[in-house]
Amino acid sequence: xxxxxxxxxxxxxxxxxxxxxxxxxxxxxxxxxxxxxxxxxxxxxxxxxxxxxxxxxxxxxxxxxxxxxxxxxxxxxxxxxxxxxxxxxxxxxxxxxxxxxxxxxxxxxxxxxxxxxxxxxxxxxxxxxxxxxxxxxx
Amino acid sequence: xxxxxxxxxxxxxxxxxxxxxxxxxxxxxxxxxxxxxxxxxxxxxxxxxxxxxxxxxxxxxxxxxxxxxxxxxxxxxxxxxxxxxxxxxxxx
Numbered sequence: 001x002x003x004x005x006x007x008x009x010x011x012x013x014x015x016x017x018x019x020x021x022x023x024x025x026x027x028x029x030x031x032x033x034x035x036x037x038x039x040x041x042x043x044x045x046x047x048x049x050x051x052x053x054x055x056x057x058x059x060x061x062x063x064x065x066x067x068x069x070x071x072x073x074x075x076x077x078x079x080x081x082x083x084x085x086x087x088x089x090x091x092x093x094x095x096x097x098x099x100x101x102x103x104x105x106x107x108x109x110x111x112x113x114x115x116x117x118x119x120x121x122x123x124x125x126x127x128x129x130x131x132x133x134x135x136x137x138x
Numbered sequence: 139x140x141x142x143x144x145x146x147x148x149x150x151x152x153x154x155x156x157x158x159x160x161x162x163x164x165x166x167x168x169x170x171x172x173x174x175x176x177x178x179x180x181x182x183x184x185x186x187x188x189x190x191x192x193x194x195x196x197x198x199x200x201x202x203x204x205x206x207x208x209x210x211x212x213x214x215x216x217x218x219x220x221x222x223x224x225x226x227x228x229x230x
Contacts, residue, residue, distance in 0.1 A: 014228060120139045127226050128143070135229035 010041040012126035014135045018050035019068045020061070021138075025054055028136035029071045036079045044082040044126035045072065047115075050138075052090045055083065055115040069115075076114035084126070087117040141183040148187035149180070150220065151209075156194045161206040174206060191217060 013032060017024025032042045047054055059069045075081045090096060090111065091104070097117055101109035111117065127133045141147045151159055158173055165172030180186070192211040195201065202209060212220060221227060 016230070121143070123228075124140045124143045124145070127140070127228065128145070133226055133228065135227075137229050 008039055008041065009035075009132055010043050010130040011035055012043060012130040012133045013045045014123065014133060015045060015047045015051035015054060016049045016135065016137045018138070019054045019056075019059065021050075024136040024138050025051065025068055026066060029066070029068060029075075031134065031136070032075055032081065033071070036075070036081075042075065042079065042081050043130050044084060044122075045075075046084045046086070046123045046126055048086045048089050048123070050093070051136075052085050052093055052095050055085050055090075055095060055111055057110045057112050073114060082126075083115045084118045084122050085111065085115055086123075087119060090117055141185050147183070147185045148189060148224075149185065150189040150191070150212075150217070152191045152194050152217075154194075154198075156190055156198060156200065159188075159190065159205040159207060159209065160200065161204060163206075177207060180207070189217075189220060 011032075013028050015025065015028045017028065019025045028045070032045065035042050053059075054068050054072060056069060059067065061067055072081075072083055076083050085095065087100070091100065095111055096104065096106065096109050097111045098109045100111075100117060101107075158177065163172055163174045165174070180188070188207055188209045189212050190202075190205070190209045192213050195211065202211065
């Protein structure tokens with residue numbers, strides 16, 4: 001347990017790494033889980049570039065592997081972490097919410113809360129509003 | 139975007155990132171958007187601090203005269219000091 005509140009840090013994470021292809025995706029989730037387990041706060045995770053694929057609702061890894069999207073969802077539900085997806089990076093790669101899917105005349109969507117589509121301004125906001133920002137590149 | 143939020147922003151180019159600054163680039167043949175037009179606009183956003191890793195430039199056979207914008211070359215030690223001196227760093 002943390003008994004010195006001034007030792008508690010708030011973190012924002014920036015995730016560029018694609019799920020399962022690059023170590024950065026799992027490292028980001030493990031860092032976030034370790035940080036909250038030690039009493040720190042992970043306020044926001046911003047997914048950019050190929051990192052947006054971490055949010056896919058349709059992700060279906062083998063049962064004996066870490067389910068990355070599920071891991072992030074749990075973090076959001078249990079610790080209130082914001083899961084922010086860059087809308088421009090997401091749309092380019094076919095990652096869209098029901099609303100965006102309808103707007104673009106598509107028949108399916110693969111992004112649902114707690115993941116939310118947002119803009120780069122939210123990354124700047126997360127960077128400025130937390131003690132630390134850590135990038136997980138490929 | 140950070141500059142639009144009123145932050146003082148500097149850009150550091152390392153590794154193959156230095157190629158982004160090479161003069162005379164054209165978008166098109168590879169079917170990708172170029173970044174040179176955005177780089178040329180940086181001054182409008184008051185982003186005037188451009189740093190380049192001297193060793194990254196040298197390793198690619200480039201010199202500052204090959205680049206489209208004036209930059210400050212940094213050796214390994216200066217790079218380390220720079221990163222330590224910044225309150226926030228984002229990697230792209």
